[in-house]
Amino acid sequence: MSANPFCTTIAEQLNTGILILDLDYNIVEWNRFFAxxxxxxxxxxxxxxxxxxxxELPQKWFERKLSSVIQLNTQSFCSWEQRHxxxxxxxxxxxxxxxxxxxxxCTFLPIETDKVISHICILIEDVTDVCHYQTKLNKVLDxxxxxxxxxxxxxxxxxxxxxxxxxxxxxxxxxxxxGLALIMFDLDHFKLLNDTYGHQCGDTVLIETAQKISSxxxxxxxxGRYGGEEFAAILPETDLIGAVDVAERICKEIEKLxxxxxxxxxxxxxxxxxxxxxxxxxxxxxxxxxxxxxxxEAKATGRNKVCSAKEIEYILEE
Amino acid sequence: xxxxxxxxxxxxCLQEIINVAMGQASDQLARYLDTFVYLKVPSIxxxxxxxxxxxxxxxxxxxxxxxxxxxxYEGIRGEALLMYxxxxxxxxxxxLGYEPDELSVEEQIIDLSSIxxxxxxxxxxxxxxxxxxxxxxRLLFSSNADxxxxxxxxxxxxxxxxxxxWDTALKVKISYQVTDYSFNCDMILLIPESAIIxxxxxxxxxxxxx
Amino acid sequence: MSxxxxxxxxxxxxxxxxxxxxxxxLSENVQLATNGVEALEILNxxxxxxxxxxxxxxxxxxxxxxxxxxxxxxxxxxFVISADIQPEMQNKVLELGAKAFLRxxxxxxxxxxxxxxxxxx
Numbered sequence: 001m002s003a004n005p006f007c008t009t010i011a012e013q014l015n016t017g018i019l020i021l022d023l024d025y026n027i028v029e030w031n032r033f034f035a036x037x038x039x040x041x042x043x044x045x046x047x048x049x050x051x052x053x054x055x056e057l058p059q060k061w062f063e064r065k066l067s068s069v070i071q072l073n074t075q076s077f078c079s080w081e082q083r084h085x086x087x088x089x090x091x092x093x094x095x096x097x098x099x100x101x102x103x104x105x106c107t108f109l110p111i112e113t114d115k116v117i118s119h120i121c122i123l124i125e126d127v128t129d130v131c132h133y134q135t136k137l138n139k140v141l142d143x144x145x146x147x148x149x150x151x152x153x154x155x156x157x158x159x160x161x162x163x164x165x166x167x168x169x170x171x172x173x174x175x176x177x178x179g180l181a182l183i184m185f186d187l188d189h190f191k192l193l194n195d196t197y198g199h200q201c202g203d204t205v206l207i208e209t210a211q212k213i214s215s216x217x218x219x220x221x222x223x224g225r226y227g228g229e230e231f232a233a234i235l236p237e238t239d240l241i242g243a244v245d246v247a248e249r250i251c252k253e254i255e256k257l258x259x260x261x262x263x264x265x266x267x268x269x270x271x272x273x274x275x276x277x278x279x280x281x282x283x284x285x286x287x288x289x290x291x292x293x294x295x296x297e298a299k300a301t302g303r304n305k306v307c308s309a310k311e312i313e314y315i316l317e318e
Numbered sequence: 319x320x321x322x323x324x325x326x327x328x329x330x331c332l333q334e335i336i337n338v339a340m341g342q343a344s345d346q347l348a349r350y351l352d353t354f355v356y357l358k359v360p361s362i363x364x365x366x367x368x369x370x371x372x373x374x375x376x377x378x379x380x381x382x383x384x385x386x387x388x389x390x391y392e393g394i395r396g397e398a399l400l401m402y403x404x405x406x407x408x409x410x411x412x413x414l415g416y417e418p419d420e421l422s423v424e425e426q427i428i429d430l431s432s433i434x435x436x437x438x439x440x441x442x443x444x445x446x447x448x449x450x451x452x453x454x455x456r457l458l459f460s461s462n463a464d465x466x467x468x469x470x471x472x473x474x475x476x477x478x479x480x481x482x483x484w485d486t487a488l489k490v491k492i493s494y495q496v497t498d499y500s501f502n503c504d505m506i507l508l509i510p511e512s513a514i515i516x517x518x519x520x521x522x523x524x525x526x527x528x
Numbered sequence: 529m530s531x532x533x534x535x536x537x538x539x540x541x542x543x544x545x546x547x548x549x550x551x552x553x554l555s556e557n558v559q560l561a562t563n564g565v566e567a568l569e570i571l572n573x574x575x576x577x578x579x580x581x582x583x584x585x586x587x588x589x590x591x592x593x594x595x596x597x598x599x600x601x602x603x604x605x606x607f608v609i610s611a612d613i614q615p616e617m618q619n620k621v622l623e624l625g626a627k628a629f630l631r632x633x634x635x636x637x638x639x640x641x642x643x644x645x646x647x648x649x
Contacts, residue, residue, distance in 0.1 A: 064415060065429075071350050074436040077454040082425040105454060327540065334539040337584060338632050341611025354616045357584050359538065528544050 017089070017124030020111070023070060025050045025063075028119060037089035037102060037126075056088045066120055069108045073117050078106040080131050091128040103131035151225040153203060154210035162224025162232060163284075169222070169234050170284035173277050180277040181235040181243030182291040185213065185250070188269045188303040190229040201261045202229075205268055208259045216250050232291070240276045240310055247272045247306040255304060269304035271295060276309070324488075324514075328521045329362060335524075336360050339442035340492055346437050347494075351413055356495040365489045370508075382424075384431035387453035388439050393516035394448060396488075396509035398439070399458075400431035409499045428455050434494060434505055446520050484510040488517070530556040531648070532575060536567040536593065537582035537609070542632065546580050546609060549636040551649050554578060564588025568596045576604050578648060581626070583610040583617065594624035605648060609634050 011018055017034035021027055027045055035042065038054075045053045051062075069076050078086065080103040091102035105127050111119040149161040157165065166182070173180035187193075187209060194202040206229065213231060214223050222234040235243055251272050259266040273295025281287050290309040298307040324332065337360070344355040382402040389395035410426040421429075432455045443450040490507040509517065533554050537543045543560055550558070559576075561567040563585050570576065571593075579597075583590035590608060597604060608621045611632040618629045628642045643649045 061421060068350065068429075068433060072346050072433060072437050074433070074440055075452060076429075076436075077432055077452075079428070079454055079456070081457075082422065082428060107454070330540045334541045334632075337539065337542075338611040341584070341613050341632065345613045345615075348614045348616070354614060357612050359584055359586050525541075528541065528548070 015126065017087075017122075017126075019050075019122040019124070021050055021066075021120045021122065023118065023120070025066065027053055034089075034124065037091070038087065039090065054087055057086060062086070065108060069110050069120055070117055073110050073112075075110065076108040078104075078108075080104055080127050081134075084131070087124065089124070089126075091126055093128055093132070097128060097132040099128050099132060102126050103128045154206055154225050156210045156214060156231070157222060157224030159224060159226055162222065162226065162234075165222045165224075166234050166284045166287070169236050170277070170281075170287065173236070178237050179239045180287070181238040181240065182275050182287050183233045183235065183243060183247050183250075184226065184273045184288075184291040184295045185231040185233075185270045186272075186295055186299065187229040188271055188299075190268075193266070193268065197261060197264070197266070201266065204261050205259055205266060208257065209254060209268065209270070212253060212257055213250055216246070216253060232288075238276070240274065240308055243274045243276060244306060244308050247274050247308075251304065251306050271298040271303045272306040273298055274306060274308040323364065324362075324518065324521075327525055328518060331521045331525055332517070333360065333362055335442065335445050335521075336362070336490060336492070338445060339438055342441040343434075343438040344494075347433070350433070351415075351496070353413070353496050353498040356497055358493050358495070360490055360492045362488065362490050365487055365508075367485055367487070370487065370489075382427050383458045384428055384455050385458050386432060386435045386455040388435070388450050389452075390443050390448040390450045392448065392520060393513055394443075394446075394509075394520070395513050396507055398431075398435040399506040399508065400427075400434060400455075401504045401506065402427055403502060409501045413496060413499050413501055424457055428457055430503070431455050434503065438492070438505065446524070448520075484512075486511045486514070488514050530554070531577035533558045533578045533580070534561060534567060534570055534576045534604075535559070535580045536561040536564070536585075536590075537580075538562050538585045539582070542582060542609075545633055546639075549634070549639055551640065551643065553649055554643075564590065564593040564596070567593050568600075571597060571602050571604060572600060576602075578643075579604050579606045581606055581608050581610075583608060583612050583621070591620065591624065594621060594626060598625055605646060607639075607642060 012032045014031065015033060017037065018029070018031040019027060019034055020029040026047060026049055030038075030042075030045060035045075038045070040053070051057055051059050065076055065078070068074075084099075085101045085104045086106055087104065089102040089104070091097075091099065093099070102124075103126070105125040107123040109121040109123065110117045111121050113119070149157055151158040169180055172178065187205070190202065190205075193205060206225075210223075210225065210231060213233070217223055217233055218235075220236055224232055226232040235246065238246075251270060254268065254270045257268065259268070273291045273293070275287055275290035275294055277287055278290075281290070294307040294309045298305050301307070340357060340360060344357055348355050384400040386398045386400075387395070388398060410423065410430060414426055414430060432452075435455070436450075436452055439450045439452075488507075488509040490509070492505045492507075494503045494505065495501070531554055533550070535543050535546050535558060537546070547555070547558065559570055561570060565588050567579070567581070568588065571579070581590045581593055588596070590610065594606065597606065606626045607628050607630060608626045609630045609632055610617070613631045621629055627646045630638055630642060640649070
């Protein structure tokens with residue numbers, strides 16, 4: 001590749017691909033690494049236009065990239081994270097990774113002859129390994145982040161994440177003077193159910209109830225498990241009438257729900273408390289307290305029903 | 319360390335070298351992007367590792383930060399951070415001459431960052447008879463790529479989470495404003511203290527000629 | 529006869545750069561300004577024959593000085609010496625009445641050529 005014997009040896013032995021183009025994008029030179037992984041004959045490549053030799057290249061992008069190198073006489077880069085590969089090359093881990101082509105980090109270098117840019121050198125690093133492990137790591141991180149938000153049993157939001165959501169929705173509602181409603185559910189006689197049919201039955205009931213309630217909420221509502229058999233839903237931009245309407249519907253659907261457990265048909269019901277944000281609420285915890293009070297009211301006045309914070313105020317005033 | 323403090327003449331000299339580099343880089347950019355780049359006086363200050371995240375508070379609103387390392391002869395090296403504000407990321411493709419769906423926002427941001435960093439530092443280096451090499455640019459943080467819900471992380475948090483092996487750094491801030499596209503971006507060069515000493519000796523050599 | 533000269537640049541080094549390549553006839557009566565406000569103050573209070581003006585400066589920049597000169601109808605030969613070499617900027621300062629645009633760092637032969645061209649020396 002060069003007059004210097006060291007350079008020639010190193011370029012040929014290097015585990016980095018080297019491709020040299022002239023300013024008309026014709027291939028002038030390549031090294032052994034590139035040749036081996038491209039599975040092409042030198043005849044098909046040397047002296048040929050780069051887009052003819054490697055039709056897989058995104059031509060417009062590639063030309064724009066090279067024009068910045070030529071015009072600004074500065075190097076440019078392309079990472080596997082943005083583009084998995086430029087050239088369709090084979091790699092050294094075809095068995096133990098699922099990558100079809102070599103993941104590549106590419107560097108574009110201007111080469112000057114007599115202080116004027118005459119060629120472009122493209123360096124290709126094989127980062128299939130890095131790509132493989134980074135992708136795995138990202139997947140694990142995603143799963144971890146998800147596990148951190150999700151209740152393991154019911155697969156709805158856990159308490160910690162649900163409260164963070166409420167915190168955000170509460171400040172948003174305050175800031176933009178929007179409505180915000182909270183619905184709290186507590187399954188009726190759940191302890192009795194556990195004592196009668198066992199905890200596995202209780203778990204099945206929690207899973208199916210959570211699924212049912214989720215399916216009855218809007219996409220923008222945030223639903224989570226608040227405690228043992230308590231669930232809660234955040235309904236952004238919803239007034240009391242709307243929220244009570246949703247709560248009534250869920251209450252009726254739960255009543256109709258038949259859960260199969262070991263050939264037995266299990267029926268349950270839920271008590272529901274509804275509250276909406278009001279000017280006296282300073283923190284999101286105030287909203288929870290109000291919904292909790294309404295829920296207590298529903299429990300105390302016969303269960304399997306919906307009570308709202310407004311009604312309680314009304315009762316208290318009387 | 320006291321010997322890393324630049325005196326008035328050294329600061330002035332560095333500022334002038336940066337000015338000239340900024341001017342020539344902007345000229346290249348203006349021709350390449352076919353636009354006009356509005357130049358402001360760059361700011362140069364010394365920051366302690368402890369206060370780096372504080373001094374980057376304003377930049378904390380950035381949606382994206384790209385880092386690129388640079389290194390030249392005589393122990394001159396550092397890290398360039400390119401910071402983008404939310405309203406500017408939409409205009410990038412337009413600026414770079416790509417079709418909207420030809421490449422991702424992340425790729426556009428990295429591409430432009432690399433162009434801004436290398437054009438500036440190439441001219442800077444040639445003025446002090448040096449030559450720069452660069453590491454590949456990396457997206458440190460982007461709210462576009464953010465797929466978790468704790469999107470509150472920011473550059474200052476990102477920096478806070480690292481413990482540094484330096485005490486003082488030289489911070490050079492250059493603001494690029496592209497008028498045609500009303501696009502803004504800040505380039506922050508951070509030069510660690512061992513490299514400041516090297517830069518200082520280069521500056522002293524230049525000052526001796528005056 | 530020696531001409532009155534004003535060098536306006538926020539950089540001490542840049543001012544020195546100009547000072548040390550000034551021809552003799554221009555180097556006897558030289559004043560310095562570090563920003564546009566200082567420059568305009570001097571220009572408004574005394575006749576200046578030649579102004580060497582930087583563009584990128586704090587408070588009032590070079591373009592601001594050129595506009596100020598135009599508005600006040602001050603007669604002075606302005607040579608812009610700047611690092612901001614974008615064609616658009618060069619055209620702008622020439623339109624605003626500058627005699628010539630010289631790129632930083634300014635060289636002796638370039639300065640001499642321009643001064644001769646405009647009959648200053």
